[in-house]
Amino acid sequence: MTIKEQILGMGANALSASRALANLSTKDKNTILIAMADGLESSAEQILTGNDLDIKTAEELDLTSAMIDRLRLDEQRLAAIADGIRQVASLPDPVGEVISNWQRPNGIDITQLRVPIGVIGIIFESRPNVTSDAAVLCLKAGNATILRGGSEAIHSNKAIAKALQSGGEKAGLPHNSIQLIPFTDRESVQHLAEMDQFLDLIIPRGGAGLIETVVSLARMPVIKHYDGICHVFADKKSDVNMAASITVDAKTQKPGVCNALETLLVHKDIAEDFLPLVADQLISLNVELRCDKDAMAIIGDGVIAAEETDWRAEYLDLILAIKVVDSLTGAIEHINEFGSQHSDCIVTESESRAERFLKEIDSATVFWNTSTRFSDGEEFGFGAEIGISTDKLHARGPMALRELTSYKYLVRGEGQTKGQS
């Protein structure tokens, strides 16, 4: 069999599995999830053996120590992954929810019912925990998954997928509910992305290069998790201490994530009071400041001149671009022009100015007097999340179980026909 034929076979198997999954009760699915967590723990030896192989290859290839650390599994990390599965078991099941129900004048009764999507493809890069996190969330929402991980973690991923599927089968998980593609070349991505007769959705989890590849190849819907070029705007009516506290938190509390702050905009009327205050705090936390001319003139020494590229930069590091703007309008225009429609914040005491910002900023999550770091499924109360969607269709912002479902309409009648009505 060619690679293409093998992947098409996996697609057909996943479709069968998805039909069986759609008919499982919440209780069945939760029992299966617990069995999957148990299966993961009881397969620890095989998984860690596979992981050792991956680590050895990574060391031979001279990958950075940060990359090797992301790849590494141990008993403790496996236990954390298994706990994550048990947590998903405890979350409410989105499937079966009656979204709405109404009657028409001719007496037909219409119900909009939440149902699984079907088959979801997940293409991801190095971290092997994604294998479990993504498959488990999809499964809770009643979906079958086809996973395609990177070559760095292939032995870990194979062992994890096998442990999840066989652990789950002990409690009734349908065959082929969780399948991992054993190939790591680009060709397998292409076959997966073109297989729209079996796949309802594809989610790339990784860098811009991976997402770009999937977008250009995919025939089915793609939900993208692109960069977060997030802004805080310190308005002229802001409480400067609150503005500084939110800025410092959004930039430094965890700088390597997509909801971390990348550009600080400051209203000119408050710049002289605010900028020295916030700059002191940021510099003491080792944040490099890249400033426009006006901000540089106020902060003075120890900062770097920003270039045009800084306004579109997702540093994911202790670096912050700073710009002074003339007005609320200027801030809104800058964010809508240079931002990535992810998470943006205004700090102000003025309700009317805040409401204008909330309305006119075209981003997935818009904040008033709160850190952008709250743009997160768990912080929103959704439980686990599969990511932060930067798309506008189907799922926008924190994407959790509900966003892994579709719906269908059930229409009940007593013989009504169109010709009669």
Next chain:
Amino acid sequence: MTIKEQILGMGANALSASRALANLSTKDKNTILIAMADGLESSAEQILTGNDLDIKTAEELDLTSAMIDRLRLDEQRLAAIADGIRQVASLPDPVGEVISNWQRPNGIDITQLRVPIGVIGIIFESRPNVTSDAAVLCLKAGNATILRGGSEAIHSNKAIAKALQSGGEKAGLPHNSIQLIPFTDRESVQHLAEMDQFLDLIIPRGGAGLIETVVSLARMPVIKHYDGICHVFADKKSDVNMAASITVDAKTQKPGVCNALETLLVHKDIAEDFLPLVADQLISLNVELRCDKDAMAIIGDGVIAAEETDWRAEYLDLILAIKVVDSLTGAIEHINEFGSQHSDCIVTESESRAERFLKEIDSATVFWNTSTRFSDGEEFGFGAEIGISTDKLHARGPMALRELTSYKYLVRGEGQTKGQS
């Protein structure tokens, strides 16, 4: 300027227009819609002149009289289009709806708010009324549109788009809210489908060939309106008169539409009673019956033997495929295998059998004792619809104003930071 540069320019203009549209009130939008309807009527002369040109070309090209009729506009058809616009003005505005609102333990307040999608591309074939119908629905939901119609209707489409935009501008419609691409070659489709920096969504309206082209080219989400291979299953527990009445209605009331019946499945236990009854009615209405062996043996003369391709046929005509199945399970398996996940119906007096069918059929709309012809935005009470989506992401089934929106989250706080919480 190249065609690509011109289309990119239209994209940038549409993005600007969409920002302005998102800030319009419901009252503003409705006033604009009325002005657009007036503009269409007062431009009747220019539109009909353009239409005459298209008709003349069509006649020179020897198009069928059915195609020419679909193309033709007159005072009456224009008045109907204008009335359609006024009806859309009277529909509720989906934008601004609070979908949900909740507070988190740390005091942040989260609102999920319905907002426009942004810029929508519509690619359509001959009928010039789509120019108005699609643009107007998108506009009501706060979206800018870029329309690309077929060559057959290019002069009609240009005149209609111009009348709508300039009529609307008299009441404050932002420039470039409705733009028509003046090119009708494939190259323009490609540029539009690749322009994901400006377009949030693309909707192809037309045959399978058009949809296939858009799916393979598009980088942004596509919502597809594919075939309806719709089924009625007459269960062993059905009232045969109701089953016949629903079958006849679904097949003959308007055979050329996507929610019309294409395949009738009959439970073997009822076949001898039901098939002669329904066949008589169908044959008297000139429906050609293509039957499997069992159905043929019962109905006898005057029917045709079905071939394998009949189970996947969307006839859109007075033709019906008929198959006898052994069981409810057999019916469900046939529909999930051969159907197009559009609209499928069970006729039965048994609630438990109906509920199993409603649950296990993986289609956008599943009916119990009701004609599939009710799979329609107006019949659902949505007002006008843009089509019936055969996709599972974002919009499934009848797609109306609500499905032409996205949402964003507004998070209001009092200085909360992640480090504190």
